[in-house]
Amino acid sequence: MKKQNYASAAASVYLNYAVVGAATIFISQYREVLAKAWNANSTSISLVMAMVGLGRIFTILFAGAISDKIGRRKTLLIALICDIIFLLGAAYANNVWIAGIASLFFGATNSFGDTAGYPALADAFPDKTATMNSFVKAAMQIMQMLFPFWVKLIKSPQITALVLSVILIVDIIITLKAAYAPQSEGSNKKNSNIETKVTDTQEEKPKLAIDGAMIITLGFTLCFTFYIFSLYAPYYGQYVLNQSAENGNQLVSWYSIASLISVFITSILVTKIRRLTLIVTYETISAIGLLLMILAPSQTTAAIGALLVGFFAAGGIWQVGLSVLTSYFPQSHGKITSYYSFAPAVVYFVAPLVAAFVLKANSTSTLMVFWITAIITIISVVIALILIKRGRKFNIEG
Structure with a gap:
């Protein structure tokens, strides 16, 4: 039998995390512009960023169960859609309330992304899980390294949000077409028994x-x-x-x-x-x-x-x-x-x-x-x- 190639699945996961790397610091990098748009001060900006954690708290406890139930592909799609809602919501918000609601969706992005991405890599590359997981961190850090330079050139958070959303839409297409490995529990049970x-x-x-x-x-x-x-x-x-x-x-x-x-x-x-x-x-x-x-x-x-x-x-x-x-x-x-x-x-x-x-x-x-x-x-x-x-x-x- 021909061995299945899961490179496209890995690419969909890494592309998601690359955008997550930029989205994580999106508000802090554009804090001056967004503060004016939201009529907010430094305290309000921090409260909006805190909503990311609240969104993650609300979703992390059941995101894993959903991933096991509906599969890694569909769970990752949820994460990608939530990220688009966050970016566009934060960029185009005209007050802190809308921005805070948008940030809740980024918390969901983290929960569903983690419970889809890491298991998807473990399913596809059981013998290289640690290495493949390290590339997740690398994807995020590369984007966070480059993003401040982008912000210095592109001073509009709206343009940046649109560009990142387009990348996410491309990732949605990749995710829909990618071959994902079957969810395997046998090897984990075996290792657990040993x-x-x-x-x-x-x-x-x-x-x-x-x-x-x-x-x-x-x-x-x-x-x-x-x-x-x-x-x-x-x-x-x-x-x-x-x-x-x-x-x-x-x-x-x-x-x-x-x-x-x-x-x-x-x-x-x-x-x-x-x-x-x-x-x-x-x-x-x-x-x-x-x-x-x-x-x-x-x-x-x-x-x-x-x-x-x-x-x-x-x-x-x-x-x-x-x-x-x-x-x-x-x-x-x-x-x-x-x-x-x-x-x-x-x-x-x-x-x-x-x-x-x-x-x-x-x-x-x-x-x-x-x-x-x-x-x-x-x-x-x-x-x-x-x-x-x-x-x-x-x-x-x-």
């Missing part, structure tokens, strides 16, 4: 209420660092460094370049260094980068901080945390993964909400947002260190 037998021989096992809860919390703190940075680095450039809005956006490009490089380097290091040790190292350096930006603000320290946070916080370390969780609880991959994926949903809502109460159009409040981010990053280090200490009781490669 891993369960191994863990059954252990005298002491990780506890979901303690170790699982800490790793899920770690997923929250890891995500908080890179998500807040990607949204509010432009504010740092504008209000702390007194740059123009367009030049302030360029910090996201430095961050994205470093993150893209890190995706590939981290995928190698994770096979050579204990995962929790890698998390401690990465988050410690991320905290140093943030503290450097806070304590000694300058264009040089901002660039260094953006590179450090991009490489060590946004280059796939969140996925490393997920792999720790699934190795601790191999018999419940689906349920455990949904718990861990719920953490970013909460971050997408809570992080901008926190910033909304702190952020004003000045240097002091912007630095306060970065202080909060640095503290959360340090908490990541503390949690990982506790997990390392507890992990010595388990015969698991953490």
Whole structure:
């Protein structure tokens, strides 16, 4: 039999995530123009961005079940349509209420996209899942690296939304025509049975209420660092460094370049260094980068901080945390993964909400947002260190 080629299915997933990469920072990159169109201030802009998290919270708990029920293709189509609604809704809104409703749809895009995209790649490339998943992060980071340059050239969010929507329509066509792999559960059950037998021989096992809860919390703190940075680095450039809005956006490009490089380097290091040790190292350096930006603000320290946070916080370390969780609880991959994926949903809502109460159009409040981010990053280090200490009781490669 001729082996089925699933390259087109992979292309549909990666194209979706590329647009998601741009859509994630769409509001923050066009904040000045959109604020005028919505008659909004910095606080209102943050509240609109918080609606993304609320939309994800509303949908993440049942998006996976829908993906299993109706298939990866149809679920991805839902994500693509929701993304179009978000982009056009945000770009053409004339008040924060319409913009906030549009942002709810982007939360749905994240939920349905994740529960369709990752499983679709796992179904199609069971022996290369980790590698194929790393390309998801790469697709997002490439777009986030390029997007600030696009914004500097194209100052109209309406034009940008239309261009991105056209790309999404092209992706809808690709998705409809692509060959998707059958949804397979057999191999997962087989692997689960093997891993369960191994863990059954252990005298002491990780506890979901303690170790699982800490790793899920770690997923929250890891995500908080890179998500807040990607949204509010432009504010740092504008209000702390007194740059123009367009030049302030360029910090996201430095961050994205470093993150893209890190995706590939981290995928190698994770096979050579204990995962929790890698998390401690990465988050410690991320905290140093943030503290450097806070304590000694300058264009040089901002660039260094953006590179450090991009490489060590946004280059796939969140996925490393997920792999720790699934190795601790191999018999419940689906349920455990949904718990861990719920953490970013909460971050997408809570992080901008926190910033909304702190952020004003000045240097002091912007630095306060970065202080909060640095503290959360340090908490990541503390949690990982506790997990390392507890992990010595388990015969698991953490």
